[in-house]
Amino acid sequence: MLSDHVTSILIFAGIDVLMALSFYLPAAAGQLSAGQGGFMALGAYTAAWLSVEQGVPFVIALAGGGLVAALAGLAVGFPALRLRGLYLILVTFAFGEMVRVMFLNAPVVGAAAGYGGIPASTTAAHVVVVLVLVVFALSRIGRARMGLAFTALRDDETAAEAMGVDSTHVKLAAFTTGGLIAGLAGGLYAHYTLYIDPEAFGVSRSLFAMLYAVFGGLDTLWGAVAGAAVLSTLPEVLRGLKDWREIVYGLLILGTMLVRPHGLLSRRR
C-alpha cells in the first residue's frame, strides 16, 4: 500500500486536476473564469453541511455539492453572455470573492472560524473514480457535436452563431459543467481535510486552476490533466531544495512556457 504521505499527495493532485478541468471547460468555449474557487467553495460547504448537519451518505453529499455549484455556474453564465475577455475575468473574479465573503459571514457553517467535524469519507479511490468519470464524460463530449461547438465559439463566436450555433446555450452549458466539476472537487476536498475555511477557496485557488490548465495547454482536456498533475506534485519533488523550492518552481514554469508557449501538450508552436 501507499504511504499516507503519498496518498495525500495523490488526493490533492487529483483535486487539483479536477479544478483545472473546471477551468478548462468554460475556457474551451472561450469563456475565461477567475472564479472557479467560488464554485469549489459552494461544493465543499454544501457537501460538508449535508454530511455534518443532515447525516446523508457521502455520495449524496458529494452530488449535492456538485449540484449547488452547477446551479451557481448556470447563474454566473447569464452575465457571462454579455461579457468578453478581461471583463468576464473581472466578473468571475468578483463572483469568487463574493462567495468567499459570504461564507466568512455565515455562522451556520462556522463563519471566519471555519467549519469542522466533517466525516473522513474521501479516499484515493473516490478521487480516482470521480476523476475517471469526469475525464471519460468530457472526452466523449469533446469528440461529439457539442465539442465542436465549444471550439467554434472559442475560435470565432460571430462565425459560430452565423453557422447555426446557439452561443447562449453553449456558454451556459460550459459554465454549468465547469461549476459541477469544481463542486465535486470541493466535496472531495472537504471530506479529506475534515475542516474547511473560506480562505482555502480564495483567489489563489482560482488562479492556480487557471495556471494548471494554461500550463498544460488549452487545446485538449489532457492539457489540464497533465498541467495540474505536474504542477501539483512538483513542490513535493522539489522538497529537498528547501528555501530554493519556490524559486525553482517558478523558473521551471517559466522555462516550460518559453519552450512550449501554448502549454505542455499543445500541438501549436
Add this chain to the structure above:
Amino acid sequence: MSGPPARSVSTPLLAVEQLTKRFGRVTALGAVDLRVAERAIHGVIGPNGAGKTTLFNVLTGLVAPDAGRVTLGGIDLTRLPSFRRTALGVCRTFQNVRLFGSMTVLENVMLGRHCRTRGGALAPLLRLPWRASERAATRRDAEAVLEFVGLAGKAHHRAVDLPYGDQRRTEIARALATEPRLLLLDEPAAGMNETETVEIADLIRRVHARDVTILLIEHKMSLVMGLCERVTVLSFGEKIAEGDPAEIRADARVIEAYLGAR
C-alpha cells in the same frame, strides 16, 4: 398536383422591405427594398462602402437593423437570432474569411452540420441508439460536401493554413453543410487569379444546380455579369438600380456611381 405551385413564381424567397441601418452619421442601408426570386443567382454590386456587406450582416442577424423587415419564404426573420436563421435556411460566407482557426477543414465543415443534427452534451454519454452513429453520419456528410467543392484531399489540413482560394472554398463548404435555401456569398472571388475565378464561377453554378438560391456580392464584373440573372446596385446605402446584366451595364446612374467612386 403537377409542377411547382403557382405562388412560387410570384412570391420571392427573400423579401427585404425598407431595410435601414445607420452607423453614427453613416447610412449604410437607407430604406432598401429587395426581392430575390426562388432559385435565382442574384448579384449585389456597388462601390466600396456601399452597404453590401452590411446588407448581409443584417440578413444573417449579425447586425440589427434600425428599421425594415426581412422575410424568407414568408417567415419573418427580422427579430430572430443568427443561429435560428441558419436553421431556417440562410447561410453565408465572409468577405474577410472567418474560418475556425484551430480546426481542420473537415471539422470546419462538420461544424456546419450543427444545426442539422441533434444531441446535447448528454447525448454521447447516454449512448442513445439513434445517436450512436450520428458523428459518423456528420463526418460522411461533411466529406461529401468537401468532395463537392473539390477539397476532399485537404480534409485534414488546418483550415487557416490553406492557400487563400482554398480557404474561400472551405467557407463555401461550411455554409453548404448547413443545407441553406439561400446562400449569401460575400466576394467569393476576391484575391483570386483568373483561373481560380473561373473555378469559383463553376462551383457557384453547381451549387445553384442543387436548387440553392444565391445572393452574390462581387466586384469582379465578369463574374457577376456571367452568373447573375438579376443584379441590384447599391451606392451609399441606396438602391440605385436593378435589372438584368445588360440593363445594369447601360444604366447611367450605375456608370456614374462607379466613375464617381474612382
